[in-house]
Structure formats: C-alpha cells, structure tokens
Amino acid sequence: MKTGFQRATAPLALLTLTTLTAVGCGGGGSDDASKTVTVWMYPVIMDPKANAAYWDGIEKGFEAKEKGVDLTIEQLPWENRDQKLATAFGSGKGPDVVLLNPDQIPQYQASGALLPVDRAIADAKSAFRPAALEVMTQDGKLYAAPIYHTVTSTLYNKKLLAKAGISVPPTSWDAITAAAPRLKQTGATTLDYSASNEASLNMSFYPLLWQAGGRVFDDSGKKAAFNGAEGVEALSFLVDLYKSGAVPKSAMTNANLFTDQALGKQQVAMGFTNTPADAALAEKAWGKGNVIVGPALTGPKKQVCFGIPGGLGINARSRNVAGAEKFLAYMIEPAQIESMGKAGGFFSPRADVTVPGGGTFAEEYREALTHTFPGEPHPAARQLMALISPQIQAALTGKKSPKEALDAAAEEANDLLARQR
Template identity: 55%
Template structure:
C-alpha cells in the first residue's frame, strides 16, 4: 500500500506520459512484494483536493485490507484531454486496469475492444440501482461500467422575475412556457435560458427537448439517426418559436452552459431547464437564496431530464481482470458510495445507499432523479452532436427552417454512420 495517492499533473510532457503509460495495468501484473496490482485512473470528481486525497486513501486502505493479495494503485488524472490520453494508452496495449467513464465515452472503447463486460459485477445488485444507472453504462446488451455516482439536472426558476411578470405558478410544461412568454416579455424579461454555442453539449440543450417531445437521436440499432422525424421537428420548432418571440436571450448563440455573467445569472431570465446543482448554487448567489426555486424536469409529450451515472470500467487488456473486478464489486457497495456522495455532493446510484449530500439546495434536485435519462451512447455521438449544433444555430439565425436543418444534419449524420 502506498502512502499517498499518485497525481499526474497536466499538461504532461511526452516523457512523463510514456512513463505513466508504462506503469499502467497493461504492464507488469505483480509488484515487488508479489501482490497482484490493480491501477485505477481517477479524475477529480471530488473538487476539493484534500477531501479527494482523504477519500481515495481510505478506499485504498480498506480495499487492500480486505484483499491482502492485491496492491491498489490510484493515479489521479486531469480532466483535460482525458480521451486522447486514454485512447493512446489503450492503443499501445497499456492503460489502467480500471478507469472512470461516463455513458458517451464507453461506446468508442467497446467498438475497438478496449473494455471488458462487467455484467457479473453488477448483476447480483442490479435491482438496487436507479432505473437508468446500469442501462446508461450498457452497450448492445452488455454492461461496461459499474455505477459509483449519479448526476442530475432539472429546472430552476427565478421567483422574483416570475412575480414581477404576474406569474404565480412556475411554468412546468411546454404549453405553460409558451403562455408565460408574452407576460415575461411585457415585464422586460426573457423566459428560457438556452445554450446554443456549437461548443456546448446538446445533452444540456437540445436533446432534453427532443426527448421531451418523445423523440430519439438514434434508431434502436444505432445505425441511423431519427432526430429529423416528427418529434425532432416539434422540439426545434418550439425552440425557434421562443427565439423569434424574444423568449430566449440572444446571447444564447455564444453561451456554453454558463450561468455567471450571463442573462440568467444577472436575473433577467425566468428559468433554466437543464441546471445542475452547481448551476443552481451560482444562480442563488446572484438572485439571493430566497429567490430560487427548484422544480421538476419539463414536460412535453414526456417528462424527461438529463442525468448520468459515472462508472468504473475495466481494461480488456488487463492481466488482472479478476482482481480489477473485485475492486469494482468493492466500490459499488453502500459504504463506499455513501462516502463518495458526501465528498462529491453527487447522488448515489443505488437506492439502498443513503444520499450523503448535505447542501439543502442540492437536496432539492433529488426528486428529479426518477426522470434522469443518461443520453444515447453511440461511437459517433460526439461527432453527430457537432453536426447538429451547427444546424440548430442556422435555424436560430434564420438561415434555415427547422425541417431543412434537421434534414441536412440527418444526411450528414447517416453518411457518417455508414462509414
């Protein structure tokens, strides 16, 4: 057991990177004491460095005490360029034995054979997880991640803005938003915060509207897109109507899911519909704690919000697969999940693991977990997101109609999927 959790600083020089990769799970499978080694690449899900060190040190100590033949090596990695570094490591036959991944990262590594299924790890406790925790880490019927935390987004409202517009009931449906927009405009406010920057993720902008309309990004087989069908048109038309009516701030074109120094943070927008607890905390500082209200995800044809599990995945090239899976089994038990919830402020993915979140505002996000959808994993998901983002901007700026834009994006996306 080591005395401290190892940290890899960013940016890495080529020499340090090479050394780091050579020390990972694809290399030697035992240490000098003859113990099996399991290397974990962990990212800063615990923002406070001291708290992170304390948590992972205890994980290391407790796991090694329960598994005396295994040496757990935790390497703290930066978020920056994480996919590039991991892909390089896997391609070189190296990489960690275990790594933290989220749903939209997993398909690309499954496609190139880098990940080992972990159904045998999660199956014994499968019915104890939140409805979309395990499905969010599943590709083509096999589970490739063991959930250790769950995020959630939902709607937040500025009560002062609503009151000044004479709105007593916060708009919770698309129809209610359209009805509230003229009143808010007359009072000098916009209605809905939106991020239309091509750099921002559609999981926090257009996709929730698509899902609320009853649509999907991909066909069930993942070989074509369906966002150009009727629900997608309904979602983009809804967005365009609000834009044309002045119900969305024009600064949305350059906003990448930011709150601070944006209209919503300055108190000129009535509501945001994909807010994280951190977003809510930022908004509360600007509006005042008494003026923020946390609601449920919006309802169109369906009520859906976005939220994802973070999962531990196993390198298919690990020489210690059994030991790596033992670590996953250890990590998904309530004691570890509860302590992680307390340290991160995230929710636990298990229904039998107590949520240790202490912040009162964050706790108000808890009811939205039942509506949390983890997105639609696909190896080309991020590329297609980039294609569609450009077309959505074209709609908002009046260069294309919603039907034209969705059709053009679908053609490009389907061509990409056929390659």
C-alpha cells in the same frame, strides 16, 4: 500517491479506435506489471476546492486499505473530453480507470477499448438499481461501475419571475412561450440554453426532442430520426424563443455551465436541464428564497428530463487490471457512494444506500428522478452530437430553417452510420 492532481497530456488528433484488438476479461497486460492505478476524473463536484479535497481523500483512503497500490487521480477538464480519451485509448497510453457516461460505452466497447467490470462489482451487483446497470451494459456485460446518479430539472429565479408578475413558474412549452413577453418587458430573458459545440446535447437539445416525442435514432439504430416532425417542432420552439430574445444571446457560447453564464448572472429566468449542484450555486448567487426547483419540463408529448449514472470503466490495455478492479470495488462501497453523493449533490445508484441531506431541494430532485431518461446509447452517439450542434447553431442564427438544419445534420449522420455497418 502522486499529489497535485496532474492533468494528463495527450495529442489532440483523434486516432481511429477500430484498430484496437478486443481484450477479454483479464486485461491487456500483466496484473503484476504495475502497482500504480491511474484514474482519469472530471470536475463532477462543482466547487474546484471541494473537488480536489474529495479526491485527495479518496486517494488516501484507498491506499490505506490497499497497501502497496499507488493511486493517482488525474483531474481533466470536460472540454474535448471524448477527443482526448479516444486519442489515449487509440495510442495505448490511456488511464487504468476512467469516468464514463452511458452513451460513451457502446463506442469504446465496440472498439475493444474497455474491459467488462462484472467481476469487480460481483459481490454488490444485486444492490444496484437495475436501471443504473442496464444503461452501462453492452452485449450482456457491464462496462462501468456506477458511483453516482444524476438528475436534472427546471430551475427558476423567483425574483425575476416576480418582477414580471409571474406567480406560477412556467412548467410547459406553452407556459414558457406565454411568459416570454412579460419577462422581456422587465429586461430579462426566459429560457437558458447551451448551444456551444462543446455542450452535450443530452443537456440541451435532446430533452426538447424527447419532450416532443422524438428520438435521435430510429428503432434499428442504423438511421437518424431526429429530423422527423418531432425534431423540427423542438428546434422550431427553440428558434422562435431565440429570435424573440427569450433565449439569451450568450447561449451560443455556453457549454452547459451555470457560473458566469446568463442563468448564474440573473439575466435569464429559468433553465430546464439543471442539476442539484446548480441549485446550490443558485442559492449562493441569488440568495435563499429566490430559488425554485420545479418538475421536469413538459413538452407537447412527454414530461421528461435527462439523468444518468456516472460510472468507472477499465481500460482494456491497463497494466494493472487487478488494482483497477480493487479501486472500482472500493468506490462502490456504501461509504463511498454516500460521500460521493454528498460531495457532488448526486443520488445513489444503489437501492440500499440513501444519500443523507441532499440539500434544500432534495425532494424536488427525487421527484424528477421518476421522469429521467438516460439518453440513447449508441456507438456513434458522440459523433452525431458533433454533426448536429453546428446545424442547431445555423438554425438559431437564421442561416437555415429548423427543417433544413436537421435534414442537413441527418444526411451527414446517415452517411456516418452507413459507414459503420
């Protein structure tokens, strides 16, 4: 075991993944070539000390069970995550195992960068929630073993709402619009948002798009759909709030963070894509009794929030596929699923495991689970985010109208999608 949770270093230039050769189940190297298993992990547990302690315990527990296997879990930042991972896969220097979200799988599977993991979870596959496996599956094969399930919902600062004379938290777009002038009179903004280019649109613009009844891609997956009437309605709602001062100016640099941002600093009354971990941090920052977790936000057409399983995938060029599969099998055991859920405030992707406790707001988040949508997995999903985010910024700052901004992003997106056919 290597201690210290080393941060992997990789060139920042994005290498083309299409040159990779697809490798079947069995791996890109001899299982006996290495007794080391390297894992790239990200700060899924919000408290840095708790995060480090948890994964240190996983290292020790796994090595005690699998004698002779040296497990190294490297902690990487979320920032530039896809760029660094694509570079590592492209250069053949990536980890044996990496944490993946569903929308990353189509791109890396299509390039041959991932191995199926069906064999690693075969003995426990029937215990998983079907939806958790479905979004990790591509072309009939599973490419990531779920180890936790996320859910987001609305989070309110009761003290700020009360100061504005608002006794019922706004749970719809119309209610937010109505509450904004009253909150502004007290010096508070209304809705938290993350407009940084580093922010995932699954945790910012896309839920608004889905609430308006829109989609990112059309049914064929070959054209953009986010610039339709629903997308324009969603972005117009956001722009109107920003221009009126109901969305904090700091939104432009926020990358889906709570601590040291407007919501954490009690400058804004509510967020709409907040996790159980955010709620726990809010209790510490605002004081018990000042936190309300509400239902998934309701838009003009739908009540929907973002929630996905997080899973472990295996690098097709791993030199120790057998060791990687053993690590996946270890992490999906009930004990690890339970401990992961408790440490990170997650829910279980297994139907036969219930995470005990779950914090003060466990029931509210379980309720929100019924409205979760995992996004729209697509090989170009992450690339489209990079095209859409700057255009949303242009709309927020008044450089373009919402329609102009989304049409410009769609034109770039359709060019990209046409090249990938």
